[in-house]
Amino acid sequence: VWVGGIALALGGIFLVRYTIEAGLIGPGMRIILGGLLALALVGLGEFTRRREILAGFARFNTAHIPSVLTAAGTTVAYAVIYAAFALYNFLSPGLAFLLLGAVALATLAAALLHGPALAGLGLVGAFVTPALIGSTQPNYWALYLYLAVVTAAAFLLARVRLWRWLAITAAVFSLVWLILPLGAGGEMYPQIVYLLVGFALALALIASGVLFGPDMGRGRLDLLSSGVLGVYLL
Numbered sequence: 001v002w003v004g005g006i007a008l009a010l011g012g013i014f015l016v017r018y019t020i021e022a023g024l025i026g027p028g029m030r031i032i033l034g035g036l037l038a039l040a041l042v043g044l045g046e047f048t049r050r051r052e053i054l055a056g057f058a059r060f061n062t063a064h065i066p067s068v069l070t071a072a073g074t075t076v077a078y079a080v081i082y083a084a085f086a087l088y089n090f091l092s093p094g095l096a097f098l099l100l101g102a103v104a105l106a107t108l109a110a111a112l113l114h115g116p117a118l119a120g121l122g123l124v125g126a127f128v129t130p131a132l133i134g135s136t137q138p139n140y141w142a143l144y145l146y147l148a149v150v151t152a153a154a155f156l157l158a159r160v161r162l163w164r165w166l167a168i169t170a171a172v173f174s175l176v177w178l179i180l181p182l183g184a185g186g187e188m189y190p191q192i193v194y195l196l197v198g199f200a201l202a203l204a205l206i207a208s209g210v211l212f213g214p215d216m217g218r219g220r221l222d223l224l225s226s227g228v229l230g231v232y233l234l
Contacts, residue, residue, distance in 0.1 A: 002121075005068030009125045012037050012076030027088045034080035041073030042110075049114065067114030068121060074107045075125030078150070082129055086142035093145065100146060104153035111157055119157055119166055126150045127173040144194035147177055151198055155205040159212065164224050167206050171228045174198050199232040 012034060019030045049066035081103060085096035107126075111119040127150060130143055154170035157163070178191055178198075204211045207229060208222040 001065055001068050005072045005121055008041060008069070008072035009075040009121070012041075012072065013079045013125075013129055027090070031080055031084045031088070031090065034076060034083070038073050038077035038080055041069055041076060042106075043073075045070030045073060045110075045114075064114065067110075070110050070114055071121035071125065074103060074110065074122050075129065077103045078126045078146075079129045082142075082146050086130075086139045086146070093142075096142070097145060097149065100149040104149050108153055108157050108160075112160070116161075116163060116166075119161075119163065120169075123150075123154050123166065123169060123173075126153075127170075127177070140190040144177075144190040147174070148194055148197045152201050155201045159205045167224060167228060171198075171202065171206075171231050175231050195232065199229070202228045202232060 015030075015034060015037065019025055025033075045066045045068075048069060078100070081091070081096060081099045084090040085093075091099065107122050111122065127147070130146065151170055151174055154166060158167035158170065174194075178195055207225040209215060210225075
C-alpha cells in the first residue's frame with residue numbers, strides 16, 4: 001500500500017514534468033489534468049475512508065489505504081500549484097499563497113482524520129516536489145514561498161498532534177533546502193527570508209514554553225526545541 005501510494009504521488013509529479021519535456025500538451029492542459037488527478041485521489045481517499053476499507057492484513061495495520069490515497073492526492077495538488085506559479089506564471093504570488101495555504105489546511109484537516117501515514121507521506125512529497133519538477137530558470141522567491149507554507153503546515157500539525165518526529169523531519173528538510181541552492185548559484189535574499197520565517201515558526205510552535213509551544217514543565221530541557229532552534233541558528 002505504501003509503495004502504491006508513493007507510486008501514485010510520483011506519477012502525478014512526473015506527469016507534469018514529462019509533458020513539459022515532451023511538449024505533448026499545452027501548459028494550461030497540464031495543470032488541468034494534474035488538478036483533476038489530485039481531486040480524484042483525494043476524493044477516492046475520502047470515499048474509502050467512509051467505507052472503512054483497510055489493507056486486510058493484520059500484520060500491516062499501518063497500511064491504511066484511505067490515508068495513502070489522500071496523501072498522494074495532496075502531494076499532486078502541491079505539485080500542480082507550484083508548477084502553475086513557479087513554472088508558468090499562471091498565478092499571482094497572492095493567489096498562489098492562498099491556494100497553497102488552502103491545500104496545507106486541507107492536508108492538516110485530513111491528517112487529523114487519517115493519522116500519521118498521511119502526515120509522513122504528504123510532508124515528504126511536499127518537500128521533494130520542487131526538486132522533482134525542476135526548472136531551467138528557477139524562481140527562488142516562488143520556491144521559498146512554497147516551502148514556507150509547507151513548513152508552517154508541518155509545524156502546526158506537529159504541534160496539534162504532538163508528533164515530535166514530524167517536527168524533526170520538517171526541520172531537516174528545511175535545512176536541506178536552505179543549503180542546496182547555495183551551491184547552485186541561488187539568490188541569497190529569498191533564502192534569508194525563508195530562514196527567518198522558519199525560525200519564527202519554530203519559535204512560535206515548536207519551542208516549549210514560548211508562545212504556542214508545548215509545555216514541558218519548568219526546569220526541564222526540551223531536546224526537540226533546542227535541536228530545531230539550533231538547526232536554524234546554525
